[in-house]
Amino acid sequence: MAKMIYADNAATTRLLPEVLDAMMPYLTEEYGNASSLYGFGQTSRYAIADAREDIANCLGCLASEVYFTSGGSEADNWAIKMVAAELAKKGKKHLISTAFEHHAVLHTLKALEKQGFEVTLLPVYDNGVVRVEDVKNAIREDTALVSVMFANNEIGTVQPIAEIGAVCREAGVLFHTDAVQAVGHLPINFKEMNIDLLSLSAHKFHGPKGMGALLCRRGLRFGNLIDGGAQERNRRAGTENTAGIIGTATAMKLACAKLDTVTPLIQAKRDRLIAGLSQISHSRLNGDAEKRLPGNVNMSFEGVEGESLLLYLDAKGICASSGSACTSGSLDPSHVLLSIGLKHEVAHGSLRLTIDEDTTDDDIDTILKAVPEVVDRLRAMSPLWEDMMKREKEGN
Numbered sequence: 001m002a003k004m005i006y007a008d009n010a011a012t013t014r015l016l017p018e019v020l021d022a023m024m025p026y027l028t029e030e031y032g033n034a035s036s037l038y039g040f041g042q043t044s045r046y047a048i049a050d051a052r053e054d055i056a057n058c059l060g061c062l063a064s065e066v067y068f069t070s071g072g073s074e075a076d077n078w079a080i081k082m083v084a085a086e087l088a089k090k091g092k093k094h095l096i097s098t099a100f101e102h103h104a105v106l107h108t109l110k111a112l113e114k115q116g117f118e119v120t121l122l123p124v125y126d127n128g129v130v131r132v133e134d135v136k137n138a139i140r141e142d143t144a145l146v147s148v149m150f151a152n153n154e155i156g157t158v159q160p161i162a163e164i165g166a167v168c169r170e171a172g173v174l175f176h177t178d179a180v181q182a183v184g185h186l187p188i189n190f191k192e193m194n195i196d197l198l199s200l201s202a203h204k205f206h207g208p209k210g211m212g213a214l215l216c217r218r219g220l221r222f223g224n225l226i227d228g229g230a231q232e233r234n235r236r237a238g239t240e241n242t243a244g245i246i247g248t249a250t251a252m253k254l255a256c257a258k259l260d261t262v263t264p265l266i267q268a269k270r271d272r273l274i275a276g277l278s279q280i281s282h283s284r285l286n287g288d289a290e291k292r293l294p295g296n297v298n299m300s301f302e303g304v305e306g307e308s309l310l311l312y313l314d315a316k317g318i319c320a321s322s323g324s325a326c327t328s329g330s331l332d333p334s335h336v337l338l339s340i341g342l343k344h345e346v347a348h349g350s351l352r353l354t355i356d357e358d359t360t361d362d363d364i365d366t367i368l369k370a371v372p373e374v375v376d377r378l379r380a381m382s383p384l385w386e387d388m389m390k391r392e393k394e395g396n
């Protein structure tokens with residue numbers, strides 16, 4: 001069996017050994033409760049305080065603006081539902097977001113619509129980038145919140161977050177960003193970008209699963225997520241996941257420290273993949289070529305069924321995705337690919353490869369050899385493709 005090539009880092013990433021090492025003491029000897037007064041509990045308390053400080057340094061926020069959660073989905077739910085509840089009291093029941101958000105945001109908005117909120121979903125056009133003008137024009141007297149993701153999890157497009165932040169601040173509207181795909185992969189400054197609320201998830205930057213955080217600007221009034229003890233400044237009760245918190249901070253520190261050096265290397269491999277796969281006939285790159293995450297490749301191949309493509313690649317030891325892991329298993333085409341104007345049948349033949357620092361040049365060569373082989377093979381079996389070719393010939 002050939003070595004496995006993991007090219008699905010947007011779904012989750014490998015826990016780094018350094019991160020596990022940093023977590024280990026808190027899973028074993030250092031089990032004291034951070035809320036206890038004796039010295040043994042204080043060790044955990046101080047470690048958590050340091051972790052908060054490290055995260056604040058990486059993201060340009062205050063330590064007191066960091067609230068730990070169980071992951072990105074929880075942070076998204078918390079930010080949007082609690083702001084909505086708070087501002088509804090002032091009669092503001094209009095929410096603005098985009099058509100291609102993660103389901104943690106979209107389904108939260110759906111739930112709020114059922115409670116009487118009005119939601120405007122902005123278009124993302126064929127390049128997968130939100131227009132700042134559209135945000136500006138959509139803001140109304142009764143707008144409570146704008147929520148735009150930092151970078152898309154399927155097509156990797158990076159949004160003009162600082163510009164949207166400026167527009168929102170000017171209009172006096174709160175701004176949330178789901179930055180789960182961006183933290184640890186792009187430079188972020190919470191304060192300078194005028195962000196009020198930011199969601200992140202540790203397992204997307206080589207930290208542990210089940211850990212995330214919501215950054216919430218100081219002074220912003222919003223409700224508690226879990227009532228109970230005084231943890232997370234009374235806003236999210238429950239004994240802290242000390243090891244998870246230490247793992248999150250360690251992974252983030254490592255990612256931020258090497259961001260400048262590894263980004264160009266990953267980008268170069270990404271662009272080699274895109275150039276190579278674009279040689280396949282009737283293929284297209286989904287999402288803007290420049291405004292995209294350093295490790296994201298998303299291509300569509302006409303006349304190919306995405307799920308089959310994945311199974312054949314899996315047989316060759318390549319882990320890839322057809323869209324987001326959350327929707328795979330359903331036969332509906334990805335809402336993200338539809339939002340950038342792809343036809344259903346084209347969206348179905350899509351492949352997402354998300355590489356990182358671990359991906360070697362040999363891995364890229366292997367992928368560049370495997371994908372065209374599999375595409376050819378699937379097209380040879382496809383009545384749809386045969387039809388397409390026949391029609392093309394007749395057209396000529």
Ligand SMILES: *Cc1c(COP(=O)(O)O)cnc(C)c1O
Pocket residue numbers: 010011070071072073074076102104149151152153178180181201202204210211212
């Ligand atoms: C993975 C992901 C989430 C969900 O994060 P979890 O920690 O898995 O709950 C939310 N938003 C985006 C953009 C993601 O990629």
